[in-house]
Amino acid sequence: GQRVVLITGCSSGIGLRIAVTLARDEKKRYHVIATMRDLKKKEKLVExxxxxxxxxxxxxxxxxxxxxxxxxxxxxxxxxxxxxxINNAGVGLLGPVESISIEQMKKVFETNFFGVVRMIKEVMPDMKARRAGHIIVMSSVMGLQGVVFNDVYTASKFAMEGFCESMAVQLLKFNIRLSMIEPGPVHTEFETKMMEDVAKMEYPGVDADTVRYFKDVYLPSSIDIFEAMGQTPDDIAKCTKKVIESSSPRFRNLTNSLYTPIVALKYADETGGLSVNTFYNLLFNFGPLMHITMSILKCLTCSCLRRRTISPN
Ligand code: NAD
Known part of the structure; x- marks a missing residue:
């Protein structure tokens, strides 16, 4: 019969696209339960x-x-x-930490970390009893690698990676698979919402240099990276479908090969110096050329690293 897929956060973006892609599977293998906080926002999905x-x-x-x-x-x-x-629901948070309240930070963890934990706790006992199941978590490249001015968002995704890496071991004993999807930038409302938040931002308690590094150095290079490297929600939906349909799904699944060199730096130098210094140089010395530098890095290393990503095609 059909496999029942439950997805969180389906009113927009990646969640919407995964729901539609699986529901319209040509072999009709899935029954999709698309969930969202507010069903009044269902129109885009229904259409x-x-x-x-x-x-x-x-x-x-x-x-x-x-x-x-x-x-x-x-x-x-x-x-x-x-x-x-499929744990997809998530929120972003961008900006100098001096201007972000602890309450705002807790909200991010409440959704991105405890939201996933809550869902897994609720479905896991039945999966264990059946000795079957697959749990997918929409993580991010930022679940593997820290990114300047994304400190709290990155921390929430790291927390989830740690939780899941630990859970994966016991779940395997119950024949339950756990897979992380780790996209780089994706063109969704996520990006729009974040930019709107940033536009509204005042910077209480932040010194002028930090504000300048954020607004004039980080933001332009971040926008440039989104433009040059961004994938579509459809790309991520195709990757996710591949992971679901794999006979031996991997635990980690990067979707964007441009990020494999960056992630590899961390494993190449366990002191962390290589990652921190490379990011420092990318941001402060190559700023406007960041995406070109990243492309060159990818070209130089692609033959050995590329196969580690999952591609939408
Ligand atoms: P999005 O804002 O379009 O989608 C996020 C969805 O989660 C929205 O529909 C939102 O309503 C929902 N949501 C938020 N809080 C919720 C809650 N408490 N309960 C239920 N639903 C809730 O953005 P997106 O890019 O589609 O994000 C989906 C996931 O992909 C997120 O986990 C995000 O961290 C991750 N991600 C996004 C990017 C990117 O660049 N857009 C990159 C890597 C990972």
């Missing part, structure tokens, strides 16, 4: 799903930050049976 809506795609409300909402949502799934859980 994109076309005639799959109401057949291979159904909707349920779900806020990953609420214990009650998570329990209720899974109770509303037939026999609480979820074959594949």
């Amino acid at each position: 994109a799903a076309g005639d799959a809506y109401g057949k291979s795609l159904t909707l349920l409300p779900l806020d990953v930050c609420s214990d009650d909402s998570v329990t209720q949502c899974i109770n509303n799934v037939k026999d609480r049976h979820v074959d594949i859980l």
Whole structure:
């Protein structure tokens, strides 16, 4: 029969695209339960799903930050049976830490870290009992490598990577697979929302130099990187489908080969000096040429590193 896939955060971006891609599978292998906090925001998804809506795609409300909402949502799934859980919901946070309150930081962890933990705790007992299941987590390159001015977002994704790397061992004993998807930049509302937040930002308690490094050095090179290297939500959906359909899914799955050299630096020098100094030079010495520098790095190393990514095609 069809495998039941439950996805979090489907009103936009990557989650929406994964839901539609799986629901419209040509072999009709999936029943997709697309969830979102507010069902009033379903229109974009319903439109994109076309005639799959109401057949291979159904909707349920779900806020990953609420214990009650998570329990209720899974109770509303037939026999609480979820074959594949896709943890996609997430929020970004950008800017100098001096200007970000601890409350704002906790909100990011509440969604990106505890949201995933809550979901896994809810579906794992049934998966264990059935000795079957696949849990997918939408991590990021920033779950593997720190990125300047993304300090708290990166920390939340690192926390999740650590949690999942630990969980993967016992889950394997129960025949449950766990896979991280680690995209680089993806063109979604995520980027738009973050840029809007940044535009509204004042910088209380931040010195003028830091503000300048953030606004005049980091932001332009970040926008440049999005433009030059960004993937589409459709690319990420195709990668995710590949991971689901693999007979031996990998634990880590980078989707953008331009990032493999950057991630490799960390494993090449366990003191961390190589990563920190390379990022320093990329930002402060190559700033506007950052994406070109990264492309050159990729070309120089692609024959040995490229096969480590998962490609959408
Ligand atoms: P997006 O903002 O379009 O999608 C995030 C979705 O999560 C939204 O629909 C939002 O409503 C939902 N969400 C937020 N809080 C929620 C909650 N408490 N409960 C339920 N849903 C909630 O952005 P996206 O790029 O599609 O992001 C999806 C995932 O991909 C995130 O986990 C993000 O960290 C990750 N990611 C994004 C990028 C990128 O560049 N866009 C890169 C790497 C990883």
